[in-house]
Amino acid sequence: MRVFLVDGTYELFRHYFGAPSHRTAEGAEVAATRGVLGSMLQLLADGATHLGVATDHVIESFRNDLWPGYKSGAGVEADLRGQFGLLEVALTAMGLMVWAMVELEADDALASAAAVAADDPAVDQVVICTPDKDLGQCVTGGRIVQLDRRKQLVLDEAAVTAKFGVAPRSIPDYLALVGDSSDGYPGLPGWGAKSAAAVLAHYGTIEQIPDAPGQWEVSVRGGPALAATLAARRDDAMLFKDLATLRVDRRLLGEVEELRWLGPTPEFEEVCRRIDAGGLWSRVTRLAATRT
Numbered sequence: 001m002r003v004f005l006v007d008g009t010y011e012l013f014r015h016y017f018g019a020p021s022h023r024t025a026e027g028a029e030v031a032a033t034r035g036v037l038g039s040m041l042q043l044l045a046d047g048a049t050h051l052g053v054a055t056d057h058v059i060e061s062f063r064n065d066l067w068p069g070y071k072s073g074a075g076v077e078a079d080l081r082g083q084f085g086l087l088e089v090a091l092t093a094m095g096l097m098v099w100a101m102v103e104l105e106a107d108d109a110l111a112s113a114a115a116v117a118a119d120d121p122a123v124d125q126v127v128i129c130t131p132d133k134d135l136g137q138c139v140t141g142g143r144i145v146q147l148d149r150r151k152q153l154v155l156d157e158a159a160v161t162a163k164f165g166v167a168p169r170s171i172p173d174y175l176a177l178v179g180d181s182s183d184g185y186p187g188l189p190g191w192g193a194k195s196a197a198a199v200l201a202h203y204g205t206i207e208q209i210p211d212a213p214g215q216w217e218v219s220v221r222g223g224p225a226l227a228a229t230l231a232a233r234r235d236d237a238m239l240f241k242d243l244a245t246l247r248v249d250r251r252l253l254g255e256v257e258e259l260r261w262l263g264p265t266p267e268f269e270e271v272c273r274r275i276d277a278g279g280l281w282s283r284v285t286r287l288a289a290t291r292t
Contacts, residue, residue, distance in 0.1 A: 003117040007130035008055035029079035030275040050259035052097040054109035093268040111246035137171035165197025176240035263288030
């Protein structure tokens with residue numbers, strides 16, 4: 001059994017900026033929602049039996065209290081924001097498990113579900129569907145992998161290490177040093193991808209990196225300056241690492257069988273009518289009939 005866990009917020013943004021606009025007779029923009037539903041149908045049609053979708057019900061989370069510059073909903077277009085709730089309703093009506101996150105983020109829900117699923121001996125592989133580099137920290141061997149569906153690129157543990165120069169467990173440390181512009185924290189001045197990878201490949205975590213440059217057991221360009229910066233701003237580095245570290249809340253998924261798709265709910269037909277997607281309703285119901 002393979003378990004598929006999808007970043008619904010990423011999918012919504014991707015389809016909003018990648019698909020032609022579609023407005024209902026009432027004037028509501030719904031193209032992105034239609035696109036995500038079609039994308040989930042494709043996963044199911046390709047054979048997925050166990051599927052869950054995590055969304056950010058609101059963009060802000062507990063991390064905004066930790067760092068004022070953390071990503072927020074400021075600047076999100078009204079036509080996109082208006083589909084956040086609609087997508088959750090539509091996915092639920094389609095019969096999918098949906099984690100609509102408020103205090104935590106969608107990425108945290110994906111990490112949580114992946115941890116639960118990986119513990120189930122009936123699960124052969126957990127596939128986290130998102131290109132978000134934060135999720136690299138969840139990758140474990142070939143059992144938990146990351147899939148960029150747009151590029152059809154699968155990252156197992158060896159691939160994550162080759163891409164970033166550090167093992168999955170060091171991804172939060174790596175992001176803390178180099179920063180993550182998409183999440184709104186800057187990293188430490190002077191630290192780049194190569195220097196962070198070289199140092200962390202040796203020490204593993206920020207906590208293990210000595211303050212004094214003379215104590216470093218690895219040579220990198222500008223090492224003394226990097227060491228001085230880390231020594232002066234270690235508190236910032238640890239804060240950024242905290243921001244980058246995904247929270248695992250196993251209460252979000254009781255057991256893997258909760259993710260089994262059993263077909264749409266009776267409400268799905270009305271949802272499809274609202275978004276002018278009658279054809280989608282027909283395709284989903286036909287697929288569901290083949291699963292019974």
